[in-house]
Amino acid sequence: MAGSHHLQQDVPRFLHKLLFMFSLAVVCASLYFILSGCCDFILVDSAKHLKQTSQLLPLTELFQRKNASFEKRATDVGARSASPVGSTGATGAVGAQSANVGKDWTATRRLPQAIIIGVKKGGTRALLEFLRLHPDIRALGSEPHFFDRHYSRGLNWYRNLMPKALEGQVVLEKTPRYFVTADSPGRIHAMSQEVKLIVVVRDPVTRAISDYTQIISKTPGVPSFETLTFHNGTEEALKVDSLWSPIWIGLYALHLERWLAHFPLEQIHFVHGERLVSDPAGELGRVQDFLGLQRIITDKHFYFNKTKGFPCLKKPEGSSKPHCLGRTKGRPHADIHPQVILRLRQFYQPHNLRFYQMTGQDFGW
Ligand SMILES: Nc1ncnc2c1ncn2[C@@H]1O[C@H](COP(=O)(O)OS(=O)(=O)O)[C@@H](OP(=O)(O)O)[C@H]1O
Known part of the structure:
Protein backbone atom coordinates (compact mmCIF):
# COMPACT_ATOMS: atom_id res chain seq x y z
CA MET A 1 0.00 0.00 0.00
CA ALA A 2 2.79 2.39 1.11
CA GLY A 3 4.89 1.29 -1.94
CA SER A 4 2.16 2.10 -4.47
CA HIS A 5 1.73 5.55 -2.80
CA HIS A 6 5.47 6.29 -3.31
CA LEU A 7 5.23 5.17 -6.91
CA GLN A 8 2.30 7.55 -7.47
CA GLN A 9 4.42 10.45 -6.13
CA ASP A 10 7.65 9.53 -8.05
CA VAL A 11 6.20 9.33 -11.55
CA PRO A 12 5.16 13.01 -11.84
CA ARG A 13 8.46 14.10 -10.21
CA PHE A 14 10.38 12.04 -12.77
CA LEU A 15 8.26 13.47 -15.61
CA HIS A 16 8.95 17.00 -14.35
CA LYS A 17 12.69 16.33 -14.34
CA LEU A 18 12.51 14.85 -17.82
CA LEU A 19 10.61 17.87 -19.11
CA PHE A 20 13.11 20.26 -17.51
CA MET A 21 16.10 18.43 -19.04
CA PHE A 22 14.42 18.31 -22.42
CA SER A 23 13.73 22.09 -22.30
CA LEU A 24 17.34 22.72 -21.28
CA ALA A 25 18.59 20.64 -24.17
CA VAL A 26 16.32 22.55 -26.58
CA VAL A 27 17.57 25.91 -25.23
CA CYS A 28 21.24 24.81 -25.49
CA ALA A 29 20.78 23.48 -29.00
CA SER A 30 19.04 26.70 -30.12
CA LEU A 31 21.80 28.79 -28.58
CA TYR A 32 24.43 26.70 -30.33
CA PHE A 33 22.78 27.10 -33.69
CA ILE A 34 22.20 30.82 -33.26
CA LEU A 35 25.79 31.45 -32.21
CA SER A 36 27.44 29.22 -34.75
CA GLY A 37 25.25 30.80 -37.44
CA CYS A 38 26.45 34.27 -36.44
CA CYS A 39 30.10 33.23 -36.41
CA ASP A 40 29.70 31.67 -39.77
CA PHE A 41 28.32 34.92 -41.02
CA ILE A 42 31.24 36.90 -39.57
CA LEU A 43 33.78 34.44 -40.90
CA VAL A 44 32.24 34.38 -44.33
CA ASP A 45 32.09 38.14 -44.35
CA SER A 46 35.72 38.68 -43.34
CA ALA A 47 36.87 35.91 -45.65
CA LYS A 48 35.10 37.68 -48.50
CA HIS A 49 36.84 40.93 -47.55
CA LEU A 50 40.20 39.18 -47.25
CA LYS A 51 39.72 37.58 -50.63
CA GLN A 52 38.95 40.93 -52.23
CA THR A 53 41.98 42.65 -50.71
CA SER A 54 44.39 39.77 -51.09
CA GLN A 55 43.87 39.87 -54.81
CA LEU A 56 46.21 42.84 -54.53
CA LEU A 57 48.50 41.86 -51.65
CA PRO A 58 49.98 38.71 -50.16
CA LEU A 59 48.54 37.78 -46.79
CA THR A 60 51.64 38.51 -44.72
CA GLU A 61 51.91 41.95 -46.23
CA LEU A 62 48.27 42.57 -45.52
CA PHE A 63 48.80 41.67 -41.91
CA GLN A 64 51.85 43.87 -41.62
CA ARG A 65 50.10 46.83 -43.23
CA LYS A 66 47.12 46.58 -41.00
CA ASN A 67 49.31 46.53 -37.93
CA ALA A 68 51.51 49.23 -39.34
CA SER A 69 48.76 51.73 -39.99
CA PHE A 70 47.29 51.05 -36.57
CA GLU A 71 50.63 51.46 -34.90
CA LYS A 72 51.55 54.55 -36.92
CA ARG A 73 48.57 56.43 -35.56
CA ALA A 74 49.57 55.53 -32.01
CA THR A 75 53.20 56.55 -32.48
CA ASP A 76 52.37 59.86 -34.00
CA VAL A 77 50.18 60.96 -31.17
CA GLY A 78 53.06 60.20 -28.81
CA ALA A 79 55.62 61.79 -31.07
CA ARG A 80 53.76 65.07 -31.02
CA SER A 81 53.28 65.19 -27.29
CA ALA A 82 56.67 64.19 -25.93
CA SER A 83 59.68 66.40 -25.39
CA PRO A 84 62.14 67.15 -28.18
CA VAL A 85 65.68 65.81 -28.23
CA GLY A 86 68.00 68.56 -29.31
CA SER A 87 65.77 69.00 -32.30
CA THR A 88 65.69 71.70 -34.88
CA GLY A 89 62.91 69.87 -36.68
CA ALA A 90 59.78 71.71 -37.64
CA THR A 91 57.14 69.34 -36.46
CA GLY A 92 58.72 66.73 -34.37
CA ALA A 93 59.39 65.71 -30.87
CA VAL A 94 60.58 62.34 -29.84
CA GLY A 95 57.87 60.32 -28.18
CA ALA A 96 57.93 57.04 -29.96
CA GLN A 97 59.10 55.21 -26.88
CA SER A 98 55.87 55.28 -24.97
CA ALA A 99 53.38 55.44 -27.79
CA ASN A 100 53.28 51.83 -28.86
CA VAL A 101 53.60 50.03 -25.58
CA GLY A 102 51.33 47.03 -25.62
CA LYS A 103 49.81 47.95 -28.97
CA ASP A 104 51.52 45.48 -31.20
CA TRP A 105 53.14 42.28 -30.09
CA THR A 106 55.15 41.68 -33.24
CA ALA A 107 56.60 45.15 -33.81
CA THR A 108 59.97 45.99 -32.31
CA ARG A 109 62.27 48.99 -32.04
CA ARG A 110 65.16 48.72 -34.43
CA LEU A 111 68.06 50.91 -35.43
CA PRO A 112 67.31 52.78 -38.66
CA GLN A 113 67.98 51.08 -41.98
CA ALA A 114 67.84 54.43 -43.76
CA ILE A 115 68.85 57.93 -42.73
CA ILE A 116 68.24 61.29 -44.40
CA ILE A 117 71.66 62.76 -43.58
CA GLY A 118 71.27 66.16 -45.22
CA VAL A 119 71.37 68.81 -46.30
CA LYS A 120 70.05 71.51 -44.05
CA LYS A 121 67.39 73.58 -45.89
CA GLY A 122 67.47 71.12 -48.77
CA GLY A 123 63.87 69.95 -48.35
CA THR A 124 64.52 67.19 -45.81
CA ARG A 125 61.29 67.78 -43.88
CA ALA A 126 59.20 67.62 -47.02
CA LEU A 127 60.89 64.37 -48.01
CA LEU A 128 60.34 62.81 -44.59
CA GLU A 129 56.70 63.88 -44.41
CA PHE A 130 56.06 62.53 -47.91
CA LEU A 131 57.78 59.23 -47.14
CA ARG A 132 55.61 58.73 -44.08
CA LEU A 133 52.73 58.04 -46.44
CA HIS A 134 54.33 54.72 -47.28
CA PRO A 135 52.96 51.84 -45.19
CA ASP A 136 56.36 50.15 -45.16
CA ILE A 137 58.17 53.15 -43.73
CA ARG A 138 58.35 53.95 -40.05
CA ALA A 139 59.90 57.37 -39.62
CA LEU A 140 60.89 59.25 -36.51
CA GLY A 141 59.20 62.66 -36.59
CA SER A 142 61.95 64.64 -34.89
CA GLU A 143 65.66 64.99 -35.54
CA PRO A 144 67.44 62.81 -32.98
CA HIS A 145 70.94 64.29 -33.61
CA PHE A 146 72.44 61.08 -32.30
CA PHE A 147 75.61 60.86 -34.40
CA ASP A 148 76.49 64.52 -34.05
CA ARG A 149 75.34 65.51 -30.56
CA HIS A 150 74.16 62.59 -28.47
CA TYR A 151 76.55 59.83 -29.46
CA SER A 152 77.75 59.29 -25.89
CA ARG A 153 74.21 58.21 -24.93
CA GLY A 154 74.77 54.95 -26.79
CA LEU A 155 72.97 52.91 -29.41
CA ASN A 156 70.31 51.65 -27.00
CA TRP A 157 69.21 55.19 -26.32
CA TYR A 158 69.09 55.82 -30.05
CA ARG A 159 67.18 52.60 -30.75
CA ASN A 160 64.61 53.45 -28.09
CA LEU A 161 63.78 56.69 -29.90
CA MET A 162 62.74 54.81 -33.02
CA PRO A 163 59.12 54.00 -33.73
CA LYS A 164 58.21 50.33 -33.47
CA ALA A 165 58.35 48.56 -36.79
CA LEU A 166 57.30 45.24 -38.22
CA GLU A 167 59.60 42.99 -40.16
CA GLY A 168 59.91 44.27 -43.70
CA GLN A 169 59.26 47.88 -42.72
CA VAL A 170 62.06 50.40 -43.13
CA VAL A 171 62.94 52.47 -40.08
CA LEU A 172 63.99 55.99 -41.03
CA GLU A 173 65.21 59.14 -39.33
CA LYS A 174 66.45 62.50 -40.58
CA THR A 175 69.11 64.77 -39.15
CA PRO A 176 70.47 67.11 -41.84
CA ARG A 177 73.48 68.10 -39.76
CA TYR A 178 75.01 64.61 -40.12
CA PHE A 179 76.11 65.44 -43.66
CA VAL A 180 78.54 68.12 -42.48
CA THR A 181 79.79 66.70 -39.19
CA ALA A 182 83.16 65.03 -39.33
CA ASP A 183 82.39 62.07 -37.07
CA SER A 184 79.02 61.11 -38.51
CA PRO A 185 80.14 58.92 -41.44
CA GLY A 186 82.41 56.73 -39.29
CA ARG A 187 79.88 56.47 -36.49
CA ILE A 188 77.04 55.56 -38.81
CA HIS A 189 79.26 52.99 -40.49
CA ALA A 190 80.07 51.51 -37.09
CA MET A 191 76.33 51.12 -36.47
CA SER A 192 75.61 49.54 -39.84
CA GLN A 193 77.55 49.00 -43.03
CA GLU A 194 74.32 48.42 -44.96
CA VAL A 195 72.41 51.52 -43.90
CA LYS A 196 70.96 53.47 -46.82
CA LEU A 197 71.80 57.15 -46.89
CA ILE A 198 69.72 59.89 -48.48
CA VAL A 199 70.91 63.42 -49.18
CA VAL A 200 68.56 66.13 -50.43
CA VAL A 201 70.70 68.63 -52.30
CA ARG A 202 69.64 72.07 -53.48
CA ASP A 203 71.40 74.90 -55.32
CA ALA A 253 81.81 67.71 -52.80
CA LEU A 254 83.95 68.38 -49.75
CA HIS A 255 81.47 66.76 -47.39
CA LEU A 256 80.65 63.88 -49.71
CA GLU A 257 84.32 62.93 -49.81
CA ARG A 258 84.20 62.01 -46.13
CA TRP A 259 81.13 59.83 -46.66
CA LEU A 260 82.73 58.06 -49.60
CA ALA A 261 85.63 57.06 -47.36
CA HIS A 262 83.12 54.85 -45.51
CA PHE A 263 80.28 54.07 -47.91
CA PRO A 264 80.14 53.15 -51.60
CA LEU A 265 78.35 55.67 -53.81
CA GLU A 266 75.55 53.19 -54.55
CA GLN A 267 74.57 53.34 -50.91
CA ILE A 268 73.92 57.08 -51.08
CA HIS A 269 70.88 58.44 -52.88
CA PHE A 270 70.73 62.08 -53.90
CA VAL A 271 67.37 63.76 -54.02
CA HIS A 272 67.22 66.77 -56.32
CA GLY A 273 65.86 69.51 -54.02
CA GLU A 274 64.44 71.64 -56.84
CA ARG A 275 62.71 68.66 -58.43
CA LEU A 276 61.28 67.68 -55.06
CA VAL A 277 59.25 70.89 -55.45
CA SER A 278 58.50 70.72 -59.19
CA ASP A 279 57.92 66.94 -59.39
CA PRO A 280 57.57 65.44 -55.88
CA ALA A 281 56.10 62.17 -57.17
CA GLY A 282 59.05 61.62 -59.54
CA GLU A 283 61.60 62.18 -56.76
CA LEU A 284 59.61 60.03 -54.34
CA GLY A 285 59.44 57.27 -56.93
CA ARG A 286 63.23 57.13 -57.09
CA VAL A 287 63.55 57.19 -53.30
CA GLN A 288 61.10 54.28 -52.98
CA ASP A 289 63.14 52.34 -55.56
CA PHE A 290 66.33 53.08 -53.66
CA LEU A 291 64.76 51.82 -50.42
CA GLY A 292 63.59 48.68 -52.18
CA LEU A 293 59.94 49.53 -51.63
CA GLN A 294 56.91 49.29 -53.84
CA ARG A 295 56.08 52.62 -55.51
CA ILE A 296 53.05 53.47 -53.44
CA ILE A 297 53.53 57.23 -53.14
CA THR A 298 52.58 58.66 -56.52
CA ASP A 299 51.32 61.92 -58.01
CA LYS A 300 47.82 61.15 -56.75
CA HIS A 301 49.06 62.01 -53.25
CA PHE A 302 50.07 65.59 -54.10
CA TYR A 303 48.47 68.82 -55.21
CA PHE A 304 50.07 72.16 -55.87
CA ASN A 305 48.96 74.80 -53.41
CA LYS A 306 49.06 78.13 -55.24
CA THR A 307 48.99 80.24 -52.08
CA LYS A 308 51.93 78.36 -50.58
CA GLY A 309 53.69 77.96 -53.89
CA PHE A 310 54.65 74.38 -53.01
CA PRO A 311 53.30 70.88 -53.39
CA CYS A 312 51.19 69.77 -50.45
CA LEU A 313 49.65 66.48 -49.43
CA LYS A 314 46.06 65.70 -50.31
CA LYS A 315 45.78 63.37 -47.34
CA PRO A 316 48.70 63.30 -44.93
CA GLU A 317 49.26 60.29 -42.75
CA GLY A 318 46.54 59.90 -40.14
CA SER A 319 44.33 62.67 -41.52
CA SER A 320 41.83 63.16 -44.29
CA LYS A 321 42.43 66.89 -44.72
CA PRO A 322 44.94 68.37 -47.20
CA HIS A 323 48.13 69.50 -45.54
CA CYS A 324 51.05 71.79 -46.41
CA LEU A 325 54.28 72.06 -44.45
CA GLY A 326 54.45 74.82 -41.81
CA ARG A 327 55.29 78.51 -42.19
CA THR A 328 59.03 78.00 -41.77
CA LYS A 329 59.13 75.75 -44.84
CA GLY A 330 58.89 77.62 -48.08
CA ARG A 331 59.00 81.13 -46.65
CA PRO A 332 60.06 84.28 -48.56
CA HIS A 333 63.81 84.72 -48.59
CA ALA A 334 65.86 87.68 -47.45
N1 LIG B 1 56.50 70.72 -50.36
C1 LIG B 1 57.27 71.62 -49.74
N2 LIG B 1 56.73 72.51 -48.88
C2 LIG B 1 57.52 73.41 -48.25
N3 LIG B 1 58.85 73.49 -48.40
C3 LIG B 1 59.42 72.61 -49.24
C4 LIG B 1 58.67 71.65 -49.94
N4 LIG B 1 59.52 70.92 -50.71
C5 LIG B 1 60.73 71.42 -50.51
N5 LIG B 1 60.69 72.45 -49.63
C6 LIG B 1 61.85 73.21 -49.22
O1 LIG B 1 62.29 72.75 -47.97
C7 LIG B 1 63.10 73.78 -47.44
C8 LIG B 1 63.39 73.52 -46.00
O2 LIG B 1 64.31 72.47 -45.97
P1 LIG B 1 64.48 71.49 -44.76
O3 LIG B 1 63.17 70.90 -44.40
O4 LIG B 1 65.55 70.54 -45.11
O5 LIG B 1 64.93 72.48 -43.63
S1 LIG B 1 65.62 72.08 -42.24
O6 LIG B 1 67.02 71.84 -42.51
O7 LIG B 1 64.93 70.92 -41.70
O8 LIG B 1 65.45 73.29 -41.41
C9 LIG B 1 62.30 75.03 -47.74
O9 LIG B 1 63.21 76.08 -47.84
P2 LIG B 1 62.75 77.62 -47.92
O10 LIG B 1 61.98 77.76 -49.20
O11 LIG B 1 64.00 78.38 -47.94
O12 LIG B 1 61.91 77.88 -46.72
C10 LIG B 1 61.59 74.69 -49.04
O13 LIG B 1 62.13 75.36 -50.15
Missing part, protein backbone atom coordinates in the same frame (compact mmCIF):
# COMPACT_ATOMS: atom_id res chain seq x y z
CA PRO A 204 73.98 75.90 -52.69
CA VAL A 205 73.38 79.62 -53.28
CA THR A 206 69.63 79.39 -52.65
CA ARG A 207 70.36 77.02 -49.78
CA ALA A 208 72.72 79.58 -48.18
CA ILE A 209 70.08 82.32 -48.48
CA SER A 210 67.45 79.99 -47.03
CA ASP A 211 69.81 79.22 -44.14
CA TYR A 212 70.46 82.92 -43.56
CA THR A 213 66.70 83.64 -43.68
CA GLN A 214 66.27 81.13 -40.89
CA ILE A 215 69.13 82.66 -38.87
CA ILE A 216 67.68 86.19 -39.01
CA SER A 217 64.21 84.89 -38.15
CA LYS A 218 65.62 83.44 -34.94
CA THR A 219 68.29 86.03 -34.04
CA PRO A 220 67.50 89.69 -34.54
CA GLY A 221 70.40 92.06 -35.22
CA VAL A 222 72.48 89.64 -37.29
CA PRO A 223 74.75 91.44 -39.81
CA SER A 224 73.75 91.47 -43.46
CA PHE A 225 74.22 88.44 -45.70
CA GLU A 226 76.87 90.32 -47.69
CA THR A 227 78.85 91.21 -44.58
CA LEU A 228 78.92 87.59 -43.46
CA THR A 229 79.55 86.12 -46.91
CA PHE A 230 82.63 88.13 -47.79
CA HIS A 231 85.84 88.52 -45.83
CA ASN A 232 85.98 92.03 -44.47
CA GLY A 233 89.11 94.08 -44.85
CA THR A 234 90.89 91.70 -47.21
CA GLU A 235 92.57 92.85 -50.39
CA GLU A 236 90.01 91.04 -52.43
CA ALA A 237 86.83 92.63 -51.17
CA LEU A 238 84.73 89.86 -52.66
CA LYS A 239 86.60 86.89 -51.24
CA VAL A 240 84.01 84.43 -50.00
CA ASP A 241 84.26 83.27 -46.40
CA SER A 242 83.89 79.56 -47.00
CA LEU A 243 83.97 78.89 -43.27
CA TRP A 244 80.75 80.74 -42.59
CA SER A 245 78.27 77.93 -41.98
CA PRO A 246 75.65 78.87 -44.65
CA ILE A 247 78.45 78.91 -47.24
CA TRP A 248 80.38 75.93 -45.88
CA ILE A 249 77.37 73.57 -45.87
CA GLY A 250 76.99 74.11 -49.64
CA LEU A 251 80.44 72.69 -50.39
CA TYR A 252 78.80 69.37 -51.14
CA ASP A 335 66.47 90.14 -50.27
CA ILE A 336 70.02 89.70 -51.55
CA HIS A 337 71.72 91.94 -54.12
CA PRO A 338 72.02 90.22 -57.56
CA GLN A 339 75.76 91.00 -57.65
CA VAL A 340 76.27 89.04 -54.46
CA ILE A 341 74.32 86.12 -55.88
CA LEU A 342 76.39 86.22 -59.07
CA ARG A 343 79.64 86.22 -57.11
CA LEU A 344 78.45 83.28 -55.05
CA ARG A 345 77.48 81.36 -58.20
CA GLN A 346 81.06 81.81 -59.46
CA PHE A 347 82.41 80.70 -56.13
CA TYR A 348 80.38 77.48 -56.10
CA GLN A 349 80.90 76.61 -59.79
CA PRO A 350 84.04 74.45 -59.42
CA HIS A 351 82.70 72.82 -56.27
CA ASN A 352 79.42 71.99 -58.02
CA LEU A 353 81.23 70.51 -61.02
CA ARG A 354 83.27 68.34 -58.74
CA PHE A 355 80.12 67.22 -56.99
CA TYR A 356 78.54 66.30 -60.36
CA GLN A 357 81.63 64.27 -61.23
CA MET A 358 81.62 62.46 -57.92
CA THR A 359 77.92 61.58 -58.08
CA GLY A 360 77.66 61.10 -61.84
CA GLN A 361 74.68 63.48 -61.88
CA ASP A 362 74.35 67.01 -63.19
CA PHE A 363 72.06 68.97 -60.88
CA GLY A 364 72.07 72.00 -63.14
CA TRP A 365 73.15 74.70 -60.72
